[in-house]
Structure formats: structure tokens, C-alpha cells
Amino acid sequence: MRIEKxxxxxxxxxxxxxxxxxxxxxxxxxxxxxxxxxxFKKKRNPRKTRWTKAFRKSAGKELTLDNSLEFxxxxxxxxxYNRELWSKTVEAMKKVESIKNKRQARxxxxxxxxxxxxxxAAAISEVKKNIHLIRAPHAGQAKQLExxxxxxxxxxxxxxx
Amino acid sequence: MALYNFKKIMVVPTAKDFIDLTLSKTxxxxxxxxxxxxxxxxxxxxxxxxxxxxxxxYHDRLSQILTDFPKLDDIHPFYADLMNVLxxxxxYKLALGQINIAKNLIDNVAKDYVRLMKYGxxxxxxxxxxxxxxxxxxxxxxxxxxxxxxxxxVRQHLxxxxxxxxxxxxxxxxxxxxxxxxxxxxxxxRADVEVQPYAFTTKSLFVGHMDYRYLRWQVVDTPGILxxxxxxxxxxxxxxxxxxxxxxxxxxxxxxxxxxxxxxxxQQLELFNNIRPLFANKPLIVMANKCDxxxxxxxxxxxxxxxxxxxxxxxxxxxxxxxxxxGVMQVKAEACDRLLAHRVDTKMKTKKVHDVLNRLHLAVPTxxxxxxxxxxxxxxxxLRRKAMExxxxxxxxxxxxxxxxxxxxxxxxQKYWDLMNPEEKQDKIPExxxxxxxxxxxxxxxxxxxxxxxxxxxxxxxxxxxxxxxESEDExxxxxxxxxxxxxxxxxxxxxxxxxxxxxxxxxxxTAKKVERATLEKEMADLGLDxxxxxxxxxxxxxxxxxxxxxxxxxxxxxxxxxxxxASRPPRDQSGVRDAKVVPAGxxxxxxxxxxxxxxxxxxxxSSMLKKVKTMMKNSQKDMNKQGRKGESDRHVFxxxxxxxxxxxxxxxxxxxx
Numbered sequence: 001m002r003i004e005k006x007x008x009x010x011x012x013x014x015x016x017x018x019x020x021x022x023x024x025x026x027x028x029x030x031x032x033x034x035x036x037x038x039x040f041k042k043k044r045n046p047r048k049t050r051w052t053k054a055f056r057k058s059a060g061k062e063l064t065l066d067n068s069l070e071f072x073x074x075x076x077x078x079x080x081y082n083r084e085l086w087s088k089t090v091e092a093m094k095k096v097e098s099i100k101n102k103r104q105a106r107x108x109x110x111x112x113x114x115x116x117x118x119x120x121a122a123a124i125s126e127v128k129k130n131i132h133l134i135r136a137p138h139a140g141q142a143k144q145l146e147x148x149x150x151x152x153x154x155x156x157x158x159x160x161x
Numbered sequence: 162m163a164l165y166n167f168k169k170i171m172v173v174p175t176a177k178d179f180i181d182l183t184l185s186k187t188x189x190x191x192x193x194x195x196x197x198x199x200x201x202x203x204x205x206x207x208x209x210x211x212x213x214x215x216x217x218x219y220h221d222r223l224s225q226i227l228t229d230f231p232k233l234d235d236i237h238p239f240y241a242d243l244m245n246v247l248x249x250x251x252x253y254k255l256a257l258g259q260i261n262i263a264k265n266l267i268d269n270v271a272k273d274y275v276r277l278m279k280y281g282x283x284x285x286x287x288x289x290x291x292x293x294x295x296x297x298x299x300x301x302x303x304x305x306x307x308x309x310x311x312x313x314x315v316r317q318h319l320x321x322x323x324x325x326x327x328x329x330x331x332x333x334x335x336x337x338x339x340x341x342x343x344x345x346x347x348x349x350x351r352a353d354v355e356v357q358p359y360a361f362t363t364k365s366l367f368v369g370h371m372d373y374r375y376l377r378w379q380v381v382d383t384p385g386i387l388x389x390x391x392x393x394x395x396x397x398x399x400x401x402x403x404x405x406x407x408x409x410x411x412x413x414x415x416x417x418x419x420x421x422x423x424x425x426x427x428q429q430l431e432l433f434n435n436i437r438p439l440f441a442n443k444p445l446i447v448m449a450n451k452c453d454x455x456x457x458x459x460x461x462x463x464x465x466x467x468x469x470x471x472x473x474x475x476x477x478x479x480x481x482x483x484x485x486x487x488g489v490m491q492v493k494a495e496a497c498d499r500l501l502a503h504r505v506d507t508k509m510k511t512k513k514v515h516d517v518l519n520r521l522h523l524a525v526p527t528x529x530x531x532x533x534x535x536x537x538x539x540x541x542x543x544l545r546r547k548a549m550e551x552x553x554x555x556x557x558x559x560x561x562x563x564x565x566x567x568x569x570x571x572x573x574x575q576k577y578w579d580l581m582n583p584e585e586k587q588d589k590i591p592e593x594x595x596x597x598x599x600x601x602x603x604x605x606x607x608x609x610x611x612x613x614x615x616x617x618x619x620x621x622x623x624x625x626x627x628x629x630x631x632e633s634e635d636e637x638x639x640x641x642x643x644x645x646x647x648x649x650x651x652x653x654x655x656x657x658x659x660x661x662x663x664x665x666x667x668x669x670x671x672t673a674k675k676v677e678r679a680t681l682e683k684e685m686a687d688l689g690l691d692x693x694x695x696x697x698x699x700x701x702x703x704x705x706x707x708x709x710x711x712x713x714x715x716x717x718x719x720x721x722x723x724x725x726x727x728a729s730r731p732p733r734d735q736s737g738v739r740d741a742k743v744v745p746a747g748x749x750x751x752x753x754x755x756x757x758x759x760x761x762x763x764x765x766x767x768s769s770m771l772k773k774v775k776t777m778m779k780n781s782q783k784d785m786n787k788q789g790r791k792g793e794s795d796r797h798v799f800x801x802x803x804x805x806x807x808x809x810x811x812x813x814x815x816x817x818x819x
Contacts, residue, residue, distance in 0.1 A: 135689050
């Protein structure tokens with residue numbers, strides 16, 4: 001029993017789910033649900049359909065080249081069962097999984113960092129240009145003048161004294 | 162000799178059916194449309210075709226009947242005799258003869274009328290000719306009704322006759338009724354003949370087949386024969402006689418020792434002697450049947466003598482019992498052997514033997530010298546033969562295990578695996594973990610690679626890749642962000658407000674609407690300005706001082722006469738009013754809609770009739786005003802065909818609103 005990958009969106013296809021299409025040239029296509037199947041029948045290119053993993057990887061939105069991704073690979077040489085090896089593999093799988101997730105998350109975070117800078121600059125320019133919508137230019141000036149006048153008067157009084 | 166053709170004879174239809182069949186066929190298969198204006202040769206041809214078609218059909222069908230039914234002279238004399246017995250040879254031949262005659266007559270009729278058709282000069286005449294022809298043909302056939310019925314019955318019975326091969330090895334059972342012939346045949350073959358306590362249970366011949374010495378044997382069961390002369394025999398008995406007469410078989414004469422059949426032994430012996438001539442050239446065995454009831458040794462002296470006489474003549478007597486199967490096998494074996502021997506003898510005596518004998522030759526090699534050469538079997542072969550004969554199984558098969566365990570058995574193929582540690586054979590191997598296939602990760606070097614990966618990860622962590630960056634933003638930046646968000650919000654609200662504006666309606670100048678002081682002050686306060694005590698400000702004060710309205714003074718009377726005349730007459734809107742106005746002298750109040758500041762003028766009483774007049778005037782002007790018309794005569798339509806009523810498809814909704 002294997003969990004296959006959907007040809008279109010690269011989602012896991014569990015046993016008992018999805019559809020399989022075998023073409024005349026004996027190439028097998030598995031689909032996780034009818035959405036992917038229908039898109040395939042419409043001859044859409046998964047590398048250009050924005051929501052698929054294929055697009056994300058080809059457009060550089062997700063981590064593609066990394067050592068942690070090399071662990072999960074379809075090997076054509078069968079290995080005889082060995083309890084020790086299998087148990088160790090299961091342990092290793094867990095660790096690799098955690099590292100992989102960390103790295104993928106970090107990749108995406110870094111990608112979004114430059115956005116933050118742009119956001120800052122946009123906020124500053126926005127404030128500069130459109131401050132008049134929330135603040136009148138002379139807001140608080142009357143008060144300031146008054147304070148100045150009061151201050152001046154106080155000074156005068158002091159001077160007089 | 163055509164054995165199976167008896168079953169393949171076509172059904173003979175009754176006369177009525179036959180006629181209906183043929184006539185309807187004629188109607189369907191020949192053209193039906195004809196008009197009298199056609200050319201005469203065409204009409205003639207049309208009707209000739211019909212006549213010929215009908216004749217052809219009759220001819221074909223009758224010929225088929227004639228060929229299907231077997232000619233009594235051509236078939237094996239056994240069948241010929243049998244058919245004679247069953248159906249009467251003469252009657253049969255006569256019937257077929259009649260059919261033949263009918264066929265010829267029909268042909269002649271058709272020929273004649275076709276010839277006559279040449280002289281038909283109109284459609285009517287030709288049609289009558291055809292009608293006459295078909296009528297005559299059908300009448301001929303109607304006369305054959307009896308023959309056809311008889312032939313149909315013969316056909317049905319023929320097809321049910323048992324297929325007896327007269328030339329092959331046969332055993333024939335005969336004797337009085339109820340002696341046990343049918344029981345015997347039931348025992349010896351797979352035949353299932355009815356056995357009942359009354360006489361003449363078996364009414365016709367029955368065949369069963371059995372195997373002996375790798376050969377097929379027929380066993381023929383006959384109805385019982387009674388002892389009276391040949392001429393007095395009925396059909397049923399005649400069948401038995403026919404079989405006896407024609408089949409070259411071994412005869413098994415069955416006698417009932419216990420006399421349960423209702424006839425004494427002497428009577429049975431009488432019968433035996435009477436039909437003795439029929440047993441000539443046939444191997445004979447006498448079966449003393451029902452010996453379980455009474456054995457020969459228990460019989461009286463006279464009766465026993467009967468049997469001893471028979472044996473003395475050289476006829477084999479065997480005691481049998483169909484019930485206990487005693488002696489049945491013996492009879493079978495004896496009869497078959499004797500018959501085989503007899504057949505071989507007969508063959509030897511014929512001329513054909515020499516052809517066969519010439520082909521048979523046993524080759525014996527001549528001796529080269531006096532050396533003795535016995536057959537030699539190598540030892541290994543002998544040993545292997547011995548080993549094959551032992552019953553010890555070589556290894557325990559799965560099947561044996563299955564049988565041993567019964568219900569608990571499960572097919573466990575994992576025990577055949579070849580692993581490095583055999584004790585792991587029964588492990589349940591995991592295949593999937595959290596959406597990943599474990600098989601994809603299996604690699605003998607996985608631990609090494611994992612170590613490398615972890616080291617790499619450590620280095621990265623040390624380099625600070627995974628530190629969460631706290632945005633050390635200063636106060637200023639925070640404030641700017643907050644202001645920016647406020648600005649965005651305000652803009653959105655403004656956009657929404659401007660979207661709610663009515664752009665296509667009439668636009669009033671800004672000055673048309675009065676700006677409320679409260680809203681102005683609130684707005685400015687939101688923008689941050691200080692709006693307290695602004696009573697003195699320019700917007701809170703009146704731009705113009707309140708000016709009392711100048712009262713209309715009584716003007717000087719007009720100087721010219723016309724003006725004075727017009728002035729003295731009451732104004733138009735008061736001309737019809739009967740009440741006098743109750744009005745303080747000297748003041749002509751203007752009641753036409755002038756804006757009067759309330760509370761500043763004195764109230765003047767208006768007469769009730771005047772009031773009514775005023776309201777009437779207002780009411781009559783209401784509709785006009787509501788429709789925005791200048792006056793009664795204004796019939797101008799601003800939008801003759803408003804687009805929203807004339808555009809679009811006729812969707813749900815009534816057309817009355819179109």
C-alpha cells in the first residue's frame with residue numbers, strides 16, 4: 001500500500017481515494033480529486049495553475065533544493081526487511097520531517113521579509129501625502145499660540161518685576 | 162439405412178393450414194399492385210406469376226414430404242416390419258401415393274391455366290383465371306386432408322421410436338408379461354423402464370445400453386408375448402415378434418419360476434416351444450427369474466424336469482433374481498460372450514472374412530542363434546519403481562496443513578521469506594507514517610546521512626538563521642503606522658460616501674443646502690481644531706441683519722380710468738365669492754404665497770368660502786405640480802421610451818408592464 005502523489009496538484013492520494021488514468025503510452029496519471037482530474041482533461045498545465053505545488057516550486061515560492069528533501073525518494077532497489085533498519089528509519093523519518101518543516105517555513109519567511117520594508121515605506125509616504133484627511137494643518141496651532149502668548153506675558157511680567 | 166432421419170422429418174401441416182400458408186405466402190411474396198390500364202402482357206405476366214408461385218410452393222412442400230418419409234423398401238427390414246406392425250404398410254403406401262398424385266395434379270392445373278392466361282384479354286378475365294387456378298389447386302389439397310392427418314400422426318410416432326441399431330451387438334429379452342424383463346433391463350443398463358404389477362406395462366420396445374469388454378451393447382426390452390397363433394396377435398405383441406424376427410441378437414428367454422406372473426411353468430414352456438423357430442441362429446439363454454421367491458430346487462418334480470430337459474437340449478439355464486441381482490452378472494457375461502463368439506463365427510463364414518484375414522498377420526522374429534535372450538530391467542529402474550510405490554509423503558504440503566488445522570488455518574506466506582534474522586519473519590511491517598511512505602526512506606546509509614543533516618542544521622542555527630527577528634521599531638514608526646491606518650480608513654469612508662452620491666440626478670449648487678453649525682463644528686473638531694466658544698465667529702453670526710419685511714402700503718389710486726376701473730373691480734380669485742371678507746379697514750392683505758415671518762403679522766380672518774375656493778384651486782393644481790407640468794396645457798413627455806422598460810429580454814414578470 002502506498003500513498004501516491006496527485007499528478008496535478010501533488011497532494012497525497014490515500015488508498016481508496018481519487019482516480020487513476022492510464023494513457024495509451026502506458027503512462028499512469030493519478031488524481032486526488034475530480035478538480036485535478038477535470039483540469040487535466042482541460043489540458044491545463046499544472047506549472048501554470050497557481051494553486052498547485054508544481055507552480056509554487058517552479059515559481060520559487062517554496063523550497064526546492066535542499067538536503068532534507070533528498071531523504072524521501074523512490075528507490076528502485078528493494079531492501080530486505082531488517083527490524084533494526086526499519087525501526088531506525090522510522091526514528092530518522094521523524095527527525096528529518098521536523099528539520100524539513102523548519103527549513104520550509106524559514107524559506108517562506110525570508111521571502112516575505114522584503115515585503116515588510118515596502119510596507120514601511122508605503123506607510124511613511126501615505127502619511128506624508130494624506131495627513132490632511134485626519135489632521136487640519138493648523139490643528140493645535142491656536143493652542144500653541146495661546147501658550148506662547150501666555151508664556152510671553154509671563155516673561156513680561158517677570159521682566160517688569 | 163437412415164436411422165436418424167426419423168427425427169428429422171418436417172412437420173406435415175393439416176390441409177387447412179397448408180392452404181392458408183401457401184395462399185398467404187403467395188399474397189406476400191408476389192407483387193400486389195396492378196391497374197387495368199397497364200399493358201396486357203404485363204397484366205398476364207402478373208397473374209401467371211401468382212399461379213406459378215402457388216404451384217411451386219405446393220410442389221416443393223409435397224415433394225419434401227415424399228422424400229422425408231422413409232420408403233419401406235429402402236430401410237432395414239426390421240424397421241420396415243416394425244412400421245408395418247405399427248402403421249400398416251398398405252395404408253402408409255397409399256397415403257404417400259395420394260400425396261404424389263395430388264402433386265402431379267396441381268402441376269397439371271397450373272400448366273393448363275398458365276396456357277389459358279395467354280388468351281386473357283382484360284384484367285378482369287386474367288384475374289378470374291388466376292382465381293380459378295388457385296381454387297382448383299386448393300380443392301385438390303383439401304381432398305388430401307385424411308392423408309395428411311395420417312402422415313402427421315405417423316411422423317410424430319416415428320420420431321419417438323427408440324433408435325435401435327439392427328447391426329450391432331444386441332441382447333433381446335422376451336417372455337410372458339410380468340416375468341421380470343423390464344426389471345432386468347433396469348438393472349443392467351441405465352434405462353428406466355416402467356415396472357408395474359399389471360400385465361403389458363411395457364407396450365413398445367425399449368432400448369438400453371451397457372458396456373462389456375470395452376464394447377457397447379444394446380439391450381432391447383420387449384412387451385410380453387402371450388401364447389396364441391401369429392394371426393391373432395395384437396400390435397403390441399407383434400412388435401416383440403418383429404424384434405425377435407429381425408434383430409440378430411442373443412435371446413434371453415425369461416421365465417418366472419415363482420409363477421407370480423399368472424402363468425404356470427408349463428404354459429411358459431409351451432410358449433417357448435412355439436416361438437422356438439424364431440430363435441434359430443441366435444445364441445439362447447433361459448433365465449429362471451424371481452429365484453429369490455422360489456428356487457428351482459424348491460420346485461416340484463415335474464417343473465424341475467422342465468428345466469433339466471432344457472439343459473439336456475444344450476440350452477443354458479441360469480437362475481436369476483432382478484431384485485437381489487443374483488445371477489444377473491453371470492447372465493450378462495454369458496450372453497455377451499456367446500453372442501460375440503456367434504458373430505465371429507458368422508463373419509468367418511462370409512466372403513468378406515478373407516479381406517480381413519489377409520490384413521492380419523502376426524510377425525514373429527526368426528531365431529538367429531541358440532542364445533537365450535531374456536528381457537532385462539536395470540536395477541535403478543527397479544529401485545525407483547519401489548520408491549514410487551511407497552506411500553510416505555516427501556514433505557508436508559500446505560494442503561495437509563490446512564486439513565490439519567481446519568478452521569484456524571491462515572495462509573502465511575511470510576514464513577517462506579529469506580531474511581538475515583529468521584526470527585523477524587512474523588513481524589508486522591509498517592508501511593505508512595503521517596502521510597509518508599516508509600519505503601521511500603529506506604536506505605542502508607540513512608543514519609549517516611541523518612547525522613550530516615543534523616550537523617548542518619546545528620551550523621545554521623548557530624549562524625543565526627533561525628532567530629526570530631523582533632522588529633525594533635521606534636515610537637515614531639509606530640505612530641506613523643497608526644496614522645497611516647487611520648488615513649486609509651478615512652479614505653475608504655470618503656470613497657464610499659462619494660459612491661452613494663447620485664451622479665445622474667439634478668445637481669443643486671452647494672449653497673442650496675444650508676450648512677448646519679453643529680456638523681461644521683464636529684467635523685473641524687475631528688480634524689483637531691478647537692471649536693469651543695465660537696459664537697462670535699463669522700459663521701455663527703447672521704450675515705445680514707434681520708430685516709423686517711416692509712409692509713405693503715396702501716398705494717395711491719391709479720390716475721387713468723382703465724386702471725381705476727380695474728382697481729375698483731374685485732380681483733379674479735375673489736370675484737365669485739359671496740361672503741364679504743371680514744377684514745380690518747384700510748388693509749389689503751396679500752394672501753398669495755408670500756413668505757411671512759410667523760408671529761410678526763396680525764392674523765386676518767379669511768371668509769370660509771374664500772378658504773374653500775383656495776383649497777379647490779390648490780387641489781386642482783396638485784396633480785399637475787406633482788408631474789412637474791407647467792400648467793394644464795403642458796403635455797410634454799420628457800422620456801417617450803425609457804430604456805429600462807424597452808431594453809432586455811422578456812424574463813419573468815408580466816408583459817403588462819412593458
